[in-house]
Amino acid sequence: MPLTPTPEATDVLRRQDPEVAGVLLGEAARQATTLQLSAAENFTSPAVLAALGSPLANKYAEGYPGARHHAGCEIVDVAERIAVDRAKSLFGAAHANVQPHSGSAAVLAAYAALLSPGDTVLALGLPYGGHLTHGSPANFSGRWFDFVGYGVDADTGLVDPGRLRALARLHRPRAIVCGSIAYPRHFDHALFRDVADEVGAYLIVDAAHPIGLVAGGAAPNPVPYADIVCATTHKVLRGPRGGMLLCGADLAQRVDRAVFPFTQGGAQMHAVAAKAVAFGEAATPAFTGYAHQVVANARVLAAALAGEGFDVTTGGTDTHLITADPAPLGVDGRAAREVLAAAGMFLDRCALPRPGVRGIRLGTAAVTTQGMRESEMAGLAALVAGVLRGRVDARRARDEVRDLVGAFPPP
Incomplete structure (x- = not known):
């Protein structure tokens, strides 16, 4: 399973502190079977994790x-x-x-x-x-x-x-x-x-x-x-x-x-x-390509969300993050975050420019790290909208999310 600690580390934790070992393995499983759409989150490389555990x-x-x-x-x-x-x-x-x-x-x-x-x-x-x-x-x-x-x-x-x-x-x-x-x-x-x-x-x-x-x-x-x-x-x-x-x-x-x-x-x-x-x-060319793909994915996702009825702030994005009002779909930002979390898609709620309005904030950094591109963003917007409109129930959505992450696993 991606993101799982090394067998040696897992064995040590299981023997010494099975309770904490279960937490680590549980979080690894969560990340490997759900979509991380928070604009503030990403997956580090194995080399970064190796330095952290040094x-x-x-x-x-x-x-x-x-x-x-x-x-x-x-x-x-x-x-x-x-x-x-x-x-x-x-x-x-x-x-x-x-x-x-x-x-x-x-x-x-x-x-x-x-x-x-x-x-x-x-x-x-x-x-x-x-x-x-x-x-x-x-x-x-x-x-x-x-x-x-x-x-x-x-x-x-x-x-x-x-x-x-x-x-x-x-x-x-x-x-x-x-x-x-x-x-x-x-x-x-x-x-x-x-x-x-x-x-x-x-x-x-x-x-x-x-x-x-x-x-x-x-x-x-x-x-x-x-x-x-x-x-x-x-x-x-x-x-x-x-x-x-x-x-x-x-x-x-x-x-x-x-x-x-x-x-x-x-x-x-x-x-x-x-x-x-x-x-x-x-500093590598690979990261340059990655950063530009993050933005390309965000722009497609923003346009697709707008096409699904979301009121997308500023009409789009120049960056990795998108803010939008889901009210046209019948929910506010708080409810949208909870409904989508139950469906295996994790994002944030945020303030929007209009007084008292709470929307959602999502980003494309993590899913781009997983290798997803523009075509996956269009499908993702449709799934998010389907869940919020009640056309796709949580169980079906979680199955679709699990299949998508299985095809594009975290590093």
């Missing part, structure tokens, strides 16, 4: 290569230097920090490097696809900083440049955040840079979702425009769950100090090594 997990390594607080870091230093060099080369950045444990940790470090508590920050409002770290009152960002939210046009679903500039002029923020968890089009980085320069603000690009497309040349690179780029290393990038920061040489020391010692302790060296593996894979 002896590097045993090493404590506070600090940076050549300046650790623990002895015996000579070998893990090599792993981190490889990861840093590959990230800089892949994205054309002067400096990279690969230690953040998550995308949120990377954003926290960016704020710590550039801001002081109470500073005003302009970011996409949460009702329009902003992340929790973009000013949620339940998050550190909303508690420590004064966030002002810009939105998107209710009709087009796109950022309004004039409104963005007007808000920046009015509030004079210390930083502007460009990024979203549910924006299916490319952000205009040059526009954001121009607005930031006009009001004397830093530009932070939260590229958690599109960074893998950037690596594969299927999305614009924010590095030349941003003061700091925050990103995750999973999603389309296909690396381990984690974060990273990219910046110019002028901010390198501030960024590094914001990660360690200000916001984090020791780096997870097995994850750092896995990031290095992922960066190496992302």
Whole structure:
């Protein structure tokens, strides 16, 4: 079965902790028999998983290569230097920090490097696809900083440049955040840079979702425009769950100090090594082809969903993700997620540009990793619509999903 731990690891777990072994095997079975349509998820390569399960997990390594607080870091230093060099080369950045444990940790470090508590920050409002770290009152960002939210046009679903500039002029923020968890089009980085320069603000690009497309040349690179780029290393990038920061040489020391010692302790060296593996894979022609196929699949899926009656935000997508309102099919986003999960198709619900409307967010990164192409996307849209309309019951849908994943198994 794909995704199953090695026989040796499974035997050890079964003997020592059969309860946890059952969890691992159960999740492997779930992934191998259902469709992972969350825009935030993907399958890593076996090489990335090998690094994650390596002896590097045993090493404590506070600090940076050549300046650790623990002895015996000579070998893990090599792993981190490889990861840093590959990230800089892949994205054309002067400096990279690969230690953040998550995308949120990377954003926290960016704020710590550039801001002081109470500073005003302009970011996409949460009702329009902003992340929790973009000013949620339940998050550190909303508690420590004064966030002002810009939105998107209710009709087009796109950022309004004039409104963005007007808000920046009015509030004079210390930083502007460009990024979203549910924006299916490319952000205009040059526009954001121009607005930031006009009001004397830093530009932070939260590229958690599109960074893998950037690596594969299927999305614009924010590095030349941003003061700091925050990103995750999973999603389309296909690396381990984690974060990273990219910046110019002028901010390198501030960024590094914001990660360690200000916001984090020791780096997870097995994850750092896995990031290095992922960066190496992302630099190959095969990954370039993959990234473009992800976008091609998403565009076909978006068009097919629209053809099935979904109200697709912005009329389509430039990226790996799609947001849509399933209301024309008789369900809202919450109900759609639950009904589709029962049918073996896992995706997310999300806010849509219209006040109070909850839709669905789905992505094509994982299914593209499995080898699916445009023809499978059209069939997938028909199956999703059939389930939500009640024309295909959950049992039949699960059988169809199992057959599809059997033909295109995870790596």
